Amino acid sequence: MSHTEWWASESFWRKTAIWVTAGSFVALIFLTFDTMSQITAGTKRVPAYSVINKRIDYVFDKQRNFQVPVIGVEEPLFGKRLTEEEAEALVSKGKLTTQAKNCMNCHTLLGNGAYYAPDLTKSWLDPMWGSPSVREQLMVEFLMNPQDKLHNITGRRMPNLGITEEEARATVAFLKWMSSIDTNGFPNNFKPIKQEN
């Protein structure tokens, strides 16, 4: 036991631990800078907040071999075209509302959160809203008074979280904007609501 091979020595592994950790961390920092530049609002992957003025769809892309968000014709939310600043303020209010109401402890957003209620990533495009013409209003009414509405076959209901009309409209704006994010094909094989072209 008196002689220890270099590869089994304490000092070799201490140095290895330091270099591996430092190297990995430096790589992560570089990747973080690159990723941040690609997911800032207003980029190809994460559109500007004013995208809520447009129609958003989720269409299969042959080249990438999965569905991607497609931004279409003018289709302002609640019929009112917003400037970039107004859109950002509205989406931000909606995002803040989803945090204040603790949505993430029942739902998932981009697949992260709890699993008691459905994913919200593409909720704007979900066929359950029936027709695009009534969707915005249905969403607002549902958010404000969900507890008595017909839900689903599981018996689970969304509680009344005291969401005001202003908060509900902002939340819908946030959900519409979120559906435009390029999530690399998640959720897979999704069947979006029919929106005529």
Place this chain on the structure above:
Amino acid sequence: MAILGKLDSANLNGGQKLAVKYFTVALVLFGAQILFGLLAGIQYLKPDFLFGILDFSVNRMVHINALVVWLLFGFIGSVYWMLEDESGIPVVGLGLGNLIFWIFTLAVAVVVVVYLLIQVGSGEHSTIWLINEGREYIEAPRWADIGIVVCVLAFFYNVAATFAKGRYTGVGGVLVLDLIALFGLYLAGMFYTPNVSVDQYWWWWVIHLWVEATWEVLVGCLMAYGLMLTLGVRRKIVETWLYIEVALMFGSGILGLGHHYFWIGTPEYWFTIGGFFSALEPIPLVAMVVHSVFDAGAHKMKNTNHPALAWIIAHAFGNFFGAGVWGFMHTLPQINLYTHGTQWTASHGHLAFFGAYATLVIAFFYIALQKWRGNVWMSGGIAGAWRWKWAMILLNLGMVGMVMAMLISGYEQSQIERAIEGSTWMGYFTAQAHPWFVQGMWWRQVFGWMFAAGFVLLAWDLLTIGGREKRPALQHAELAAA
């Protein structure tokens, strides 16, 4: 001279007196975690249960926050426990450490009361400052975030200053550097942005780089100390192993962060980086199993503290299966596309948190009680040994049962909701109402009650173990001679 078997704080050094306070709160919060987990589990089966009073979101939030905080309290307590042994001197600034303990505990109590009684607020910044930040695992409002940072800075001062003044062991060195990273990372979660992709990018820095990197290294340090204490393993061996584990853990875990960046808007190159490095993440966990089992075998299982060593071994296997195997099962993007955000994740989360972390903190509870009772006998044939053994059996079986039940529900969900129905809301509800899913949720609840029974027995055992023993603990010299 200490009276064997009598609980007496005169048996403890300064750091250890503080440690047992942290352990006490940790145990209470562990109980709270189980209670709110049971309530949330019932709501899957009976959705009207406590509807509008304590909704699922509230129960689930308390369930996971109690988890994070009891483990943190357990870790902090464990570090205070070993601090004077490792450094060879009394804790520097212990008075501050004690003050911070009370502030920290009070802050946790206030946060929980607000979660339970106020629950949600209006969509304003004041809500995330005062009530609830609404981001999974780090829901604590911003005032509490700042309080946590202040508390852990004081804790860090205790640790770093004590090692700096006393003996800087290899374990101490790794621990201090790891704590800097651990608490520095918490800052990455303390900001608001409307951009949900940017939000989740940094949110994962906190969550992933805690539980899949810095927490793992922290428990590596605790395990090193635990093996030296219970088995009398030589320092040179455990410290060499610790460096190997740090290299493997950070080498795989830091870039393994990429497996959370498949679907949140981040670029496609994360598929390759996240897939590759997270596939490597089980390797250090295998190393930890080899390390602990080899050491225990090399010492012919002769040890000073049977319950503690048993929980350390449970930790090694639980970490490997829960974090390693269950994590790897759904970490590659090709499968994660179908499992992300389903009960698979819940199954993995339960086994990983329990296997990797809860087990080791429980081992430290037993290490603490042995000395608290005057360094009493805790090797073979402890009076009333059935209690710790049955607590261990019920907790582990209960956990494995819950994990398997959720995995079956998860299989069904990824098949029916994702693969067949195409991930729409209707697909989600169809899958949630399917008998295979529902059966999984029932079995989860049954095993949850078993787990709760194990907890009750554990708490009872911790209050009584060693109380009737009159033999002194085995000494390391006796272990070597055996």
